[in-house]
Amino acid sequence: MQELLGRLQTLDPQAGAELRIVAHFDVLVASHVGPEALLRAAVTLAGCPAGYADRRTVIIIDGAGHRRTDGGPVGLRRSVPGRAGACVWLDRAGEPQPTDEMIIERLALAVSVTEQRRLELQQPLLVLIDPDASEEDRRAAGARLRLSGRNDLRMVALAEHDPLPDGVTGVSVAIGPDRWRAVLDLDQQHYRLAGLGVRGAVDELPTSWQTAVAARRLAGRLLPVVDAEDLGILTTLADHRADDAHDHGRGRHADHRRLAAVIEEVPWAAITVEALILTGSRRSAASVLGVHHATLQARVERLTTLLGYDITAPLGNHRLMVGYLSYRLA
Amino acid sequence: MTTVEERALPRPPYDPELLPMLEAAAQQGLPSSITPEMIAPMRETGNDGWAPPIEELIADRPIVHTERTVPGPAGAPDIILSILTPAEPLAAAPAIYHTHGGGMIIGNRHDGVAGFLDLIEQHKLVLVSVEYRLAPEHPDPAPVEDCYAGLVWTAEHADELGIDPSRLIIGGASAGGGLAAGVTLLARDRGGPALAGQLLLCPMLDDRNITVSSRQYQGIGVWDRTSNKTGWDALLGEGHESRDVSVYAAPARADDLRNLPPAFIDVGSAEVFRDEDIDYASRIWAAGGQAELHVWAGGFHGFQLMGGQAAVSVSARGAAEDWIRRTLSL
Numbered sequence: 004m005q006e007l008l009g010r011l012q013t014l015d016p017q018a019g020a021e022l023r024i025v026a027h028f029d030v031l032v033a034s035h036v037g038p039e040a041l042l043r044a045a046v047t048l049a050g051c052p053a054g055y056a057d058r059r060t061v062i063i064i065d066g067a068g069h070r071r072t073d074g075g076p077v078g079l080r081r082s083v084p085g086r087a088g089a090c091v092w093l094d095r096a097g098e099p100q101p102t103d104e105m106i107i108e109r110l111a112l113a114v115s116v117t118e119q120r121r122l123e124l125q126q127p128l129l130v131l132i133d134p135d136a137s138e139e140d141r142r143a144a145g146a147r148l149r150l151s152g153r154n155d156l157r158m159v160a161l162a163e164h165d166p167l168p169d170g171v172t173g174v175s176v177a178i179g180p181d182r183w184r185a186v187l188d189l190d191q192q193h194y195r196l197a198g199l200g201v202r203g204a205v206d207e208l209p210t211s212w213q214t215a216v217a218a219r220r221l222a223g224r225l226l227p228v229v230d231a232e233d234l235g236i237l238t239t240l241a242d243h244r245a246d247d248a249h250d251h252g253r254g255r256h257a258d259h260r261r262l263a264a265v266i267e268e269v270p271w272a273a274i275t276v277e278a279l280i281l282t283g284s285r286r287s288a289a290s291v292l293g294v295h296h297a298t299l300q301a302r303v304e305r306l307t308t309l310l311g312y313d314i315t316a317p318l319g320n321h322r323l324m325v326g327y328l329s330y331r332l333a
Numbered sequence: 334m335t336t337v338e339e340r341a342l343p344r345p346p347y348d349p350e351l352l353p354m355l356e357a358a359a360q361q362g363l364p365s366s367i368t369p370e371m372i373a374p375m376r377e378t379g380n381d382g383w384a385p386p387i388e389e390l391i392a393d394r395p396i397v398h399t400e401r402t403v404p405g406p407a408g409a410p411d412i413i414l415s416i417l418t419p420a421e422p423l424a425a426a427p428a429i430y431h432t433h434g435g436g437m438i439i440g441n442r443h444d445g446v447a448g449f450l451d452l453i454e455q456h457k458l459v460l461v462s463v464e465y466r467l468a469p470e471h472p473d474p475a476p477v478e479d480c481y482a483g484l485v486w487t488a489e490h491a492d493e494l495g496i497d498p499s500r501l502i503i504g505g506a507s508a509g510g511g512l513a514a515g516v517t518l519l520a521r522d523r524g525g526p527a528l529a530g531q532l533l534l535c536p537m538l539d540d541r542n543i544t545v546s547s548r549q550y551q552g553i554g555v556w557d558r559t560s561n562k563t564g565w566d567a568l569l570g571e572g573h574e575s576r577d578v579s580v581y582a583a584p585a586r587a588d589d590l591r592n593l594p595p596a597f598i599d600v601g602s603a604e605v606f607r608d609e610d611i612d613y614a615s616r617i618w619a620a621g622g623q624a625e626l627h628v629w630a631g632g633f634h635g636f637q638l639m640g641g642q643a644a645v646s647v648s649a650r651g652a653a654e655d656w657i658r659r660t661l662s663l
Contacts (some may be wrong), residue, residue, distance in 0.1 A: 027353040034349035041645065043350065047641040068642030 021105050022130070024048055033245045037137055038062060042091070049093050049103060049152040055114060055245065057089035078105055081111040086118055092262060099252050128174050128187055128244070131205065132158060134210035145205040148187070158200040158208060159186040160215035168192040178216065198222055199230040201238075214238045220332050225277055225291060240329045255333070258326040259312075265309045266330070275302050280324045344549035345602045348631025350643035355633055365552055366559035369567065372438050372469070376446075377503055377627060387415055387462075390444030390447045394454055395420035398417050403486040406478040413464040414483055416494065417449075419457040425497035427661035429532070430487055431462040432480050432516065434635070436537070436556065436564035438468055445506050448638060452654060456663040458498050465512070465617050468565035473582040476568065477515045481525070484516055488526035502530035502659050506638050507556070507606075508564065510536025514584040514596075514613070521592055528594045530660040535600045535634055535655065538612060539585035540565040541574045544608035554604060556634040561605050585609050590616050595623040597656040601632025627652050 031044055038055050042064045045053040054063040056076055063071040076092045079099070081158075083089040091110050093103055120140070123129060129145030130136045136144075145151055161167065161184040162177075173186035186192075188199070198219025200211035216229035217238040222229040231238050266273045278288035287301040306314055306323075313319040347355060359365070367375065387398050397418045405412045419426070429452075433444040443460040449460050465479035484503065491498040498617035505513040510533040517531045521630055539547075542561055551558040569578050580587035600610040607628065614626035629637065629649050657663070 023357060026356065030353040031349065036349050040350045042640040043647075044353065046645070064642060068644075068647035141454055269417060302633055 020102050024102060024105050024109055028113040028293050032113050032116050037117060038318045041110060041113045043068060047107050052094040055091050057086060083111050084115040086115060128185060131208045132185055134209040148206045154204040155202050156205060156208060157188050157202045158212040158215040159188045160198040160219040165196045168194060178309055193227055196222055196227045199218055201231045216333055223277060225281055237328055240332050259329050261310055262326045262330050271302060276327050280327060342549050345648055346631060347603050347633055348645050351636050354639050354641055363555060365554055365557045367563050369563055375412050376439050387443050394450060396453055406482045412479050412483055414460045417453055417460040419453060422495045423457045424495060426459045426495055427500035428459040428496040430484050430501060430503045432505035432509040432512040434509040437476055437508045438564055439567045445638060452657060455576055459494060469499060472570060473568050473579060477512055477581050480512045480516045481510060481519045484526055500529055502532055502660060503528050504532030506534035507635060508537045510534050511538050515581040517593055518584060518587055519581050530594050531596045533596060533598045535606055537606060538613055539609040540569055540578060540583040546607035547605045554633045556605060558605055585613060590620040590622060593617060593622050594644045595660060597625050599627040601634060601636055602628050602630050603632060604634035625656055
């Protein structure tokens with residue numbers, strides 16, 4: 004069993020050696036090692052010193068596997084994709100070996116991937132709200148923010164230009180064409196306009212963020228801060244948004260499309276529907292909107308005509324609410 | 334047999350940097366679970382695959398390789414010793430008597446020698462590696478008695494070999510570590526050669542497969558629980574677990590660990606031998622002896638023998654070499 008690895012190098016025909024180089028780096032990238040471990044792999048595979056340098060760091064692993072900090076790029080060099088000014092090298096003293104090109108290529112790619120991941124981890128919040136983040140990245144990010152053990156965590160979603168309370172920062176997140184601000188609400192700040200996500204442990208932050216965004220979509224003049232915990236199942240009305248993005252809304256329900264058309268055409272439609280939903284009565288809605296009861300009655304009749312169902316009947320009222328939430332969440 | 338419960342045991346993970354080596358080992362014909370019918374085909378592969386002849390290992394180093402055929406145990410065939418001497422030898426050099434690994438069932442005296450070439454070259458050591466008979470064709474006590482006979486011959490011919498008999502240590506890895514420990518016990522009990530130290534790299538010491546670590550690694554890694562049973566069954570015959578067996582074959586069975594030369598013991602945290610090796614070191618200390626124990630985090634069985642510049646491999650090799658330097662006053 005001894006010296007198996009070294010022996011394989013000398014026995015492998017070129018093609019086999021190249022496959023093994025690829026597999027070697029792939030396994031390391033998948034197990035989330037850092038640049039030093041990747042350099043060590045290059046030294047193992049090439050049998051000569053290897054190095055990495057960017058504007059701030061130099062890492063050199065000599066042929067015996069010891070780390071050096073003196074020196075710079077020599078020998079066979081390759082720049083690291085996506086990292087301006089960063090490069091890796093193999094410092095072979097004698098004849099170049101046939102696998103050198105392959106090793107330096109895979110080393111550069113592997114360093115590029117791990118450095119990218121490291122940068123993302125520097126914004127641990129982005130990792131924590133990403134439903135596709137790996138278990139390992141999530142744990143590391145949670146540890147950095149010292150969140151383990153808490154189950155009262157929740158995300159707050161703000162639109163790009165919503166006012167931020169003093170001292171609150173958060174990170175910028177793109178959702179489709181829009182930018183949002185994600186805030187981890189650790190000390191129950193008071194927001195003027197925001198969506199509050201459901202509370203939970205660190206693992207549940209992707210859900211919290213999703214519900215916070217839904218809540219923020221529903222927030223408006225009449226109800227500037229919406230708490231997803233008050234919405235319950237209603238936040239799931241937003242779940243089909245991603246599917247719909249491809250067909251510009253054509254796949255949406257006819258109620259949704261009709262309501263959208265009405266809102267676009269009739270200036271008072273959106274605020275009136277919102278007032279009706281939030282207050283639950285025509286009298287209160289008129290009061291909230293500051294219009295005469297008769298005006299509101301006229302609007303209700305007009306909406307009933309345009310939408311094609313009686314929005315004052317119990318079922319019609321719910322139908323209007325679901326249709327409107329679906330429209331706002333889209 | 335492995336039960337579902339055993340499979341479900343939690344266990345320390347492998348060091349991520351070692352994973353490519355583990356995969357390479359598996360792909361190159363070193364399966365986790367070795368069963369008796371695999372012994373013959375593995376010997377064929379082994380001769381050509383992972384045991385490069387000593388000449389090839391030496392290449393152009395200033396080291397001379399000679400073979401000697403010397404008497405085996407009483408009534409048994411002669412044995413072959415490979416003797417590696419610096420091209421410019423000392424008059425009385427420190428020496429390592431080497432017992433190769435291979436689970437008692439495979440391998441030859443060339444295995445594991447590569448790891449000592451730097452020391453031979455740097456410090457003008459002499460290394461003697463013994464070709465002992467393998468189980469199951471030659472069950473206990475053939476392997477350990479062959480090793481002992483070779484040691485006795487080496488000590489008796491110290492002058493001729495240019496060896497300082499007061500600076501002679503025994504060393505081996507895996508089964509070779511178990512044999513080194515067994516030969517050390519034999520030398521003590523028979524008043525044989527006075528050894529200056531015993532270098533036990535991930536030694537195979539306990540035939541009973543009763544520790545936690547022996548249950549944690551099944552169907553995974555190098556030399557799992559099944560392989561371990563295959564090796565011990567070959568050496569001791571089935572049913573040995575519940576019988577009295579020779580302490581020279583299975584040193585973990587020895588009650589008396591007093592008056593032994595200083596031991597170096599290392600092992601990976603992620604292998605079958607972890608707990609028996611830690612226990613052996615503890616019991617040497619309890620008996621007033623000297624032992625240096627290294628448990629390398631995330632190491633699989635034999636990782637320190639496979640070469641490569643993974644950080645934990647570099648540290649493990651460095652620790653063993655450092656102990657050899659101190660023990661032999663190099």
